[in-house]
Structures are given as structure tokens and as C-alpha cells.
Amino acid sequence: MPPSSRHSVTSRCLTRQLVQPIFSPQLKNTLRSVLFPTTTNPLSPTGTNRVNTALDVRVTPNLVVESPKGRQTLTISAVEHTLRLSELLRRKHLPLNTRCGQRSLCDGCVVELLTGQVVHAATGEIVAAPHTIRGCEYRLAYDGDVTLRIPPRSLLAYEPQVVSDFKTKVPHAHDPLWQQIPIPPGGLAAIHRRRPVKLSPAICGSALPGATGNAPTYATLEYHGDHWLVTGLASQPDPQPLGIAIDIGTTTVALLVTDLRDGRVLSGAANFNKQMHLGDDVLTRINLCATDPAMLRHLQDLIVKDTLAPLITEAVAKAGATPDRIRCLTIAANTTMLHLFAGVDPSPIGVAPFTPAFLHHRILRSTDLPFPPPLSELCFTIHLLPGAAAYVGADLTAGAFATGLVYDEGPALLVDVGTNGEIVLKRGDKLYGCATAAGPAFEGAGLTNGVRAADGAISHIEITANPLTVKLDKIGHSTPIGLCGTAYVDFLAVGRESGLLNHRGRIEKNAVADPDHRIIPWKDYGLAFRVAYGPGKTDIVIAETDIANLLQAKAAIAAGILILLERIGLTPAQIKTLYLAGGFGLHLNRAHAIRCGLLPGFTAEQIEVVGNTSLAGAYLALLDCGALDEIARAGIAAVANLGRDLIVPLIYGPKGDLMAREAARAGLKVVRKFFADRALEANGMLVSRKKPGSVISDPEECADRTLRMVREHKVRTVDGKDIDCFGQTVMVHGDTPTAVRVAQTIRNRLEAAGVKIAPMSELI
Ligand code: FES
Incomplete structure (x- = not known):
């Protein structure tokens, strides 16, 4: 089984495609009646039925489990045999990350079946190795030994927790976005068998394990969605690698410093966003960028240099460390704040059809950003969390994940009281979101x-x-x-x-x-x-002027809640849980929030105050790479509710993009964009427009690249390497002097080569 599929997460539809029953239905029924001759149902999804005496004497095979805790051989009793793997492993002190409550809604319990067979607890379908399965859906088969591998992201490390800023409602694994692992005897190839890895250019050519007598013993892995990048080899473990989870709000910014080895929170810091001086709300800041191109860089400086850099320095010092220990950052924020942080023009968010330049999980290097010294002298990775839409950003998708709303059957609400009052409703398997302009008063x-x-x-x-x-x-x-x-x-x-x-x-x-x-x-x-x-x-x-501002903010949020409920046909009394989030932390008086009209029609029993859930989501994503997939899924689910006929064009060409996977799962149509006139980095991302050579203006060169992409599915990167690329639609930037000639030349050359150009609706 190739590593990519070995590590791919298994959706219900994927499972249906991959699972090949190895018995006919008739034979299966016969076997079932032989194996389970009494009226009890050992295939019960609850796994709680008692087995009869005949089953008690049946041969019970061994279960071998490979996990981050090592390799263990477990003896399974006949009673344990009837349990779902998630329950069985919990009893064996190898609890899976069952964050959706074993309801087949997440991939926290995904395990790899390396040898042997398992049985689907609900359908009785038998699955043979190799396969990737959800532990909460399967139990052991009755014949032969079984070997399972629990990947790091599926082994439960932390129960829901409360820190001073937030309350998380989902458990999580310890599989951080930056990690250092001992190199096993088989070297990097052995790591690659467990998770797909690639070598960073800095590593290529250095002394690989086994190449010299003085081989390194630790490898540094950085998460890149569909693979891990090996960015360092060392003979000693990093003494204190730090990760920082950040929430960039329109008005306030908060962060937590954690030890990436064990997830401990070491310190925190918060302050106002210095962009506030240029406007209270996102629309003002978007308009500034639309009317004066220099404002984009100015706003980026205000958040990166003037707000985040001092906060990071302060929090790292509070943790008793120095900035050179920083390895990785995660950032949750609304869509406009993420654009401004990344230095990407947010102007299109301000006008219909409100199209952001990006919503997906995006990875930056600190060296791409205007950090002042000493941060400018360091190089660490920054993960921007995925969002759902222009006004339903990564802060809200992160919150929907951290509160467990995405797994809640509901009806449940998440209300984030911030400058943008953001509201998400969950009913059944559907998420609905909206945002209101509350202002910064609260x-x-x-x-x-x-x-x-x-x-x-x-x-x-x-x-x-x-x-x-x-x-x-x-x-x-x-x-x-x-x-x-x-x-x-x-x-x-x-x-x-x-x-x-x-x-x-x-x-x-x-x-x-x-x-x-x-x-x-x-x-x-x-x-x-x-x-x-x-x-x-x-x-x-x-x-009295303050009271007027507060009433305006209160009314905006209350109106957002009531309008959303009305659109879905619900009343406040029908909401089972209202998760009340906000930078004001866990100390809000619920009764007062109801009585002042902020949460009209609700009772204190319905309300759970959960604090800064955007920061909570950034924290969970930092420590559990699986959380990023779930957050992306929450965003896509919200978009999918707009209509299944939507076509999602995804920017980056190479395979395996997280958003493409999640969009396809949600039943949306996905097309890959190929930028004919933009240079690509080795990881398939566009070369920043701040760098020379990022835009290709020669029409013939653009046409050459496009033709090669169509014929060979290859494109050459800035550092001269060929990478896979399979765009289905060709994009050309309209703001370059040669744009028209580039488009004409590409079309002419494609047609001359016999390539049919068709409307997108014919393609997918
Ligand atoms: S715990 Fe199995 S799918 Fe969520």
C-alpha cells in the first residue's frame, strides 16, 4: 500500500469504495449463524452485548499494536473481542482520540490495519489488511492475529481542558506541527513507512543516517498537509522547542506559548491590535487598502512589527526562554486579519462577490514577514488556519472545532462576541454561519x-x-x-x-x-x-456615549442570532447549548448577558461560557495536526450548505491539498487552478510577489509552461526542479502589461497542439 493512502484519512464514502467484502452475503450469513448461534448480537455497534458460552471457548487471536508508545502484543479475551477497537484499545490503556464521541464524524480514531481482518460493527462487513479504518466502527474478526498501527494523531494525549483563556471541549492527540523524533533503525525510510516525508532542500546532501559513522539520531519534522518535511537532523534533542498559538482579533490579539514536547502552556500575553488606530472594523481597513496601495504594507507592519513582535518577545521571556527557541506558530483570525498579516490585498473581500484571495490552510516562513530583530534573524514556520468564507473566518471555524460544535447534533449555537459578532448554528449535520458588525465595545x-x-x-x-x-x-x-x-x-x-x-x-x-x-x-x-x-x-x-456604543454592539449580536435562527426556523428555546465565546474569557455573568438583551430569549442553563475559542482552536491545531483537517472540514461544511453545485477553484497545483480533499468529501466540485504566469516554489506554492521573478511576463514562456503542464503534468519550480501539477483551469493575472498577449498565446498554442478548451461545467 503506498504511503499516501496508508496515511490518508478515511471518509465514509472512501471506506465504501475501498472495502472489498471477502465473503459473499450468503456465506457471510452462514458464517454469522455458525459463529453467533444465540439471539445476542455481538455485532452491536455499542459493543456491549454479552457473548454466549460457545463464543467464550472460541480461539482468541493476539492483537499487536504499534503506537507512539512502542510495539505491544495484547491478549484479547472473548468478551473483549466483541468490543469496538476504540473501546478495546481504551481498556488496554491505548485510548484513541475519539473526539466526536465515536459517532463516525471525525478521523480522530483512525488506525491502520497492517495484518489480519476486522469486522464492521454495524454492517458485519469484513475488511482485510492493509486498510485504514476508524477504530470506533470496527471490531476484531474471529480468525487470525491482527496488527494495528495507531498513528500519533489518533492516540489520545489530552482530555478537554480549561486554561485561563478558554475551555476546550474536545480531546486531542499530541502530534504537533513541529516535532523532533528519534530516527529508527531503518533511518528516514522507516519514518517514511509510517508517515509520508520529504527532505527539505537544506537537508538534501547533508549526512543522512547511516551515511557516516557519526550519524544524527533525531529528525525534525514539520507538517505540510499531505506530507511532513524533514527540516533538520541532530544528534541531540532540542532542549526547549516552543510553539505559539495566536488569535488575531480585529481589536485584540492574544497568544499562548507552549512547550512542543509535551503541550504545556508556559505563558501568555495579550494587547490591542495596533491596526485599531486606522479603523475600528475590518471594512475600514479593507477600504484603506483599496484606496491606497501603500496601506497594505502599513497595516501589515502594524500587526507584525508593532503588535505581534513585542507580544511574542514578552511571552517568550515570561516562559523563561529566548526567541531562538521558537519553532512554529499557528494563527486563527478572521479572513481580513489573515490577509493583512500575510501581506495579501484584502480589497476583494470588501465588494461583491466578496472573494478572498485565500481561505485554505496556508504555511508561511517567518522570513517572508516584516518581523523586526531578533525575530527577523530567525526562521520558523507559521500556519494560518483555514476559514470558510470572507466573513466566516478561521477564528470561527477554529472555535466551532474547539467547542466540539462540529460534532454536536444540536441544535447548538456558537456566538463569538468580538468586533465582528460571529455566529454559527449547528443542526443535524449542517453548519450555518453569519457575522455582524458589533464594533469593539465589548x-x-x-x-x-x-x-x-x-x-x-x-x-x-x-x-x-x-x-x-x-x-x-x-x-x-x-x-x-x-x-x-x-x-x-x-x-x-x-x-x-x-x-x-x-x-x-x-x-x-x-x-x-x-x-x-x-x-x-x-x-x-x-x-x-x-x-x-x-x-x-x-x-x-x-x-452616555459609551452606553450608546455598547447598545449598538449588543443589538448587532442579538439581531444576528435572531435572524439566523429565524432563517433556519428555530427559536432560542429550541437551542440545546449556546457556546458563548469571546476575548472576555470565562468570567462573563451569563444571567447579565441575558438580562441586558445580548442573548435574547435564552436561559442561563442553555449557555456555556467558553472563552477565547479562536485561541483554543489555534492551540489545538498547534499540538494536534489532525485538528487542522477537522477545522478545514468545518469550513467546507459551512460552504457546502450554500449549494452542492458550487465549483471550488483551488489555487495551488500539486496534488494532496487539504482543502481539495475536504471539499471533495463535502460533495463539492473541485477544479485545480494553474497559474500560467506565476513562478512556483518547490512545495508548489506561488513565489511571493515580493520576490524577483515571481511573475512571468513572457507570453511564450507562459505557453510553454502551460503546454507542459497539460501534456506531462509537470512544472519547473524556481529552484529548477520538476514537480507534479495538474491544473484544469488556466489563470492569468490581469494586472500585468502582457496579460492579454499571454492569454492569447496560451490559447493559440493549446489549440494548435490539439488541446480542447471547454467550459468548466463540461469538465467536471
Ligand atoms: S471517534 Fe471514530 S469517527 Fe470520531
């Missing part, structure tokens, strides 16, 4: 004394009326510095109930007895409520 931005949830921030307010009394909770022990989002939610709820706020959101000076003179005139804008005194006895207030 993130503490744009308000008179709004701050992030940091030391000194007031996090909760309780108010009683007549006479007015105020009780505060504050983060840390320092003097109050301002109010964070949770306190503003409290204020909207208790301010209205106490009579301090009227139905228009104005402060009612005469409705409450105010012995402390907390209600004060505020600049030229009406009144303000003094919550506390800050440093130097300055007033910390909530002004």
Missing part, C-alpha cells in the same frame, strides 16, 4: 475608560438603587485602571434594573438617590456614571 475599546482584561481592570459591577451603592470586582491588587467587557455587560443589566438607565440608554439623574455624587456631567456629551477613582484620583466612568 472588547473594552473605543470607550471612555475601556481596557483589556488585565491587572487593575474592573471585571464586575453590582449596583443597587436608592440609595445608589456600587460593588466592584477587580483583576489583581493594583489601583483600578478602567473597565473590561464583562463589567460593561454587568452595567447594562444592573443599570437598567436599578433605574439608573432608562429604556433609551440615558442616565436618569432624578430616578435614584445619589449620596456619593456618582452621576456627573461629562464633557459636552451629557452625563456619566463614576464607577471608581483611578490613579491620581482620576474618574473612571461610564459615559
Whole structure:
């Protein structure tokens, strides 16, 4: 079995194609009646039925398991024999990553059947090795030994967990995107048998294991979707490889530093996104790029140089390490933020049909980005998480995964309270998403004394009326510095109930007895409520203008929820779980969120506060490469709901692209684009337009490349190598001076060579 299929994840439809019953149905029935002569059903999907005495005396074969824990030979009792592999392996202390609850919705339990046979627990279909199967669907067959391999991504390493920023609801494996593994006796070829690897150009020609007496003993592997790139060989393990999970919000940015060896969270940091000074919302920033080409680079500098670089340096220092220990980053963000981070023009997102330049899992090198020293002197990998659409970005798909929403039968909602209020509804196997322009108020931005949830921030307010009394909770022990989002939610709820706020959101000076003179005139804008005194006895207030901003944000999110529910024909009462996410972490008062109208019609019992789920998704993806596939699948599922007739054009030519696989699984039609006028890197990605030679302007050269691609399925990369490429549609950039001549020449040469050019609908 070739390595690519050995490691491919198995979908239900793929399983149907691959599984070849080795017995006829009649013979199978006869065998079944011989093997299971009583009325009990040992093929029950639950695997809980008791077996009869006849089965107890049946020969029980050995089960050999190869896993990251080594090779083990397990003796299986007759009772254990009836269990599904996921349950059997759990009892043998080799738990699989059953994140969908063994409901055939994920690939967390995928194992490789190397020898022997297994039986589908529901259908009785017998499958012989070699095959890739889901552990929750099969049990052992009754004859012969069986050998299974549990890949690292399928071995459960961590149960759902809570860290200070978020609550994850799915278990995960420890199979990080960057890892160092001992080189087995068979060298790199032995690694390749377990997972598909390629050598990076830097490794080619260096001393490979076995080539010299002083052979390296560790290989560094970096995840590249359909393969792992070997980027280093060493004789000693890396003493402290760091991975950083990042959430880039429109208003706030948060990150966690983890030890890639064991997934421990070492430190974190957060701050406002410095792009805020150029506009509160994504549309303003998109418009800046559309009207002034220089703004793209400026906005990229603001996020990379001015926001992320200091935060990374701060968090790495807090972890007691130095930046040269950084090996890998994952970034979840809305689609516009990812474009700005990567330096890709987001202008098309701002106008119909709202087409982003990319949505797929994208891998960058730190050297491609404008990091300042010392980060500019380092080279690490950056994974941008896959999104679903222009306004349903990777932050939301990451959240849908981290909360387990993608596996929830629902009806369930994920509401991410951020500058873009993003909402996903799950019902049955369908996901529906939308976004609303809430503004940054709940993130503490744009308000008179709004701050992030940091030391000194007031996090909760309780108010009683007549006479007015105020009780505060504050983060840390320092003097109050301002109010964070949770306190503003409290204020909207208790301010209205106490009579301090009227139905228009104005402060009612005469409705409450105010012995402390907390209600004060505020600049030229009406009144303000003094919550506390800050440093130097300055007033910390909530002004009427702040209340107007908060009400606008609240109304945008509430309207988004109600409209989405109405479109699907549901009411709030029908929602089983509402996952409430947001940068304000796990401390939001649920009752206050309902009472202020942010979550209209829901009850506290329906609401689960889950914190920053975008960061949670980035963290899970960093430590479990399988999570990336699931996040991409969530995005594709949301797109697939728009219609099965959609044709998804995917940008990069070589085979095995994650999005192509997931789109095909979702039943969408996929075509591969071939860029005739763009140079390709060795990994099939387009050469950055910042590099010389990235755009090919000679029409004949473009035509030569296209003809070769059509005839030989090959294309030459910038470093002179031939790679596989099979585009079905040819793209030419319209913004180059020779664009028209390039297109004409390609067409003429293709037709002269007898290549038929047809509409896409005829092709697929
Ligand atoms: S646990 Fe088997 S498919 Fe999810």
C-alpha cells in the first residue's frame, strides 16, 4: 500500500469504495449463524452485548499494536473481542482520540490495519489488511492475529481542558506541527513507512543516517498537509522547542506559548491590535487598502512589527526562554486579519462577490514577514488556519472545532462576541454561519475608560438603587485602571434594573438617590456614571456615549442570532447549548448577558461560557495536526450548505491539498487552478510577489509552461526542479502589461497542439 493512502484519512464514502467484502452475503450469513448461534448480537455497534458460552471457548487471536508508545502484543479475551477497537484499545490503556464521541464524524480514531481482518460493527462487513479504518466502527474478526498501527494523531494525549483563556471541549492527540523524533533503525525510510516525508532542500546532501559513522539520531519534522518535511537532523534533542498559538482579533490579539514536547502552556500575553488606530472594523481597513496601495504594507507592519513582535518577545521571556527557541506558530483570525498579516490585498473581500484571495490552510516562513530583530534573524514556520468564507473566518471555524460544535447534533449555537459578532448554528449535520458588525465595545475599546482584561481592570459591577451603592470586582491588587467587557455587560443589566438607565440608554439623574455624587456631567456629551477613582484620583466612568456604543454592539449580536435562527426556523428555546465565546474569557455573568438583551430569549442553563475559542482552536491545531483537517472540514461544511453545485477553484497545483480533499468529501466540485504566469516554489506554492521573478511576463514562456503542464503534468519550480501539477483551469493575472498577449498565446498554442478548451461545467 503506498504511503499516501496508508496515511490518508478515511471518509465514509472512501471506506465504501475501498472495502472489498471477502465473503459473499450468503456465506457471510452462514458464517454469522455458525459463529453467533444465540439471539445476542455481538455485532452491536455499542459493543456491549454479552457473548454466549460457545463464543467464550472460541480461539482468541493476539492483537499487536504499534503506537507512539512502542510495539505491544495484547491478549484479547472473548468478551473483549466483541468490543469496538476504540473501546478495546481504551481498556488496554491505548485510548484513541475519539473526539466526536465515536459517532463516525471525525478521523480522530483512525488506525491502520497492517495484518489480519476486522469486522464492521454495524454492517458485519469484513475488511482485510492493509486498510485504514476508524477504530470506533470496527471490531476484531474471529480468525487470525491482527496488527494495528495507531498513528500519533489518533492516540489520545489530552482530555478537554480549561486554561485561563478558554475551555476546550474536545480531546486531542499530541502530534504537533513541529516535532523532533528519534530516527529508527531503518533511518528516514522507516519514518517514511509510517508517515509520508520529504527532505527539505537544506537537508538534501547533508549526512543522512547511516551515511557516516557519526550519524544524527533525531529528525525534525514539520507538517505540510499531505506530507511532513524533514527540516533538520541532530544528534541531540532540542532542549526547549516552543510553539505559539495566536488569535488575531480585529481589536485584540492574544497568544499562548507552549512547550512542543509535551503541550504545556508556559505563558501568555495579550494587547490591542495596533491596526485599531486606522479603523475600528475590518471594512475600514479593507477600504484603506483599496484606496491606497501603500496601506497594505502599513497595516501589515502594524500587526507584525508593532503588535505581534513585542507580544511574542514578552511571552517568550515570561516562559523563561529566548526567541531562538521558537519553532512554529499557528494563527486563527478572521479572513481580513489573515490577509493583512500575510501581506495579501484584502480589497476583494470588501465588494461583491466578496472573494478572498485565500481561505485554505496556508504555511508561511517567518522570513517572508516584516518581523523586526531578533525575530527577523530567525526562521520558523507559521500556519494560518483555514476559514470558510470572507466573513466566516478561521477564528470561527477554529472555535466551532474547539467547542466540539462540529460534532454536536444540536441544535447548538456558537456566538463569538468580538468586533465582528460571529455566529454559527449547528443542526443535524449542517453548519450555518453569519457575522455582524458589533464594533469593539465589548472588547473594552473605543470607550471612555475601556481596557483589556488585565491587572487593575474592573471585571464586575453590582449596583443597587436608592440609595445608589456600587460593588466592584477587580483583576489583581493594583489601583483600578478602567473597565473590561464583562463589567460593561454587568452595567447594562444592573443599570437598567436599578433605574439608573432608562429604556433609551440615558442616565436618569432624578430616578435614584445619589449620596456619593456618582452621576456627573461629562464633557459636552451629557452625563456619566463614576464607577471608581483611578490613579491620581482620576474618574473612571461610564459615559452616555459609551452606553450608546455598547447598545449598538449588543443589538448587532442579538439581531444576528435572531435572524439566523429565524432563517433556519428555530427559536432560542429550541437551542440545546449556546457556546458563548469571546476575548472576555470565562468570567462573563451569563444571567447579565441575558438580562441586558445580548442573548435574547435564552436561559442561563442553555449557555456555556467558553472563552477565547479562536485561541483554543489555534492551540489545538498547534499540538494536534489532525485538528487542522477537522477545522478545514468545518469550513467546507459551512460552504457546502450554500449549494452542492458550487465549483471550488483551488489555487495551488500539486496534488494532496487539504482543502481539495475536504471539499471533495463535502460533495463539492473541485477544479485545480494553474497559474500560467506565476513562478512556483518547490512545495508548489506561488513565489511571493515580493520576490524577483515571481511573475512571468513572457507570453511564450507562459505557453510553454502551460503546454507542459497539460501534456506531462509537470512544472519547473524556481529552484529548477520538476514537480507534479495538474491544473484544469488556466489563470492569468490581469494586472500585468502582457496579460492579454499571454492569454492569447496560451490559447493559440493549446489549440494548435490539439488541446480542447471547454467550459468548466463540461469538465467536471
Ligand atoms: S471517534 Fe471514530 S469517527 Fe470520531
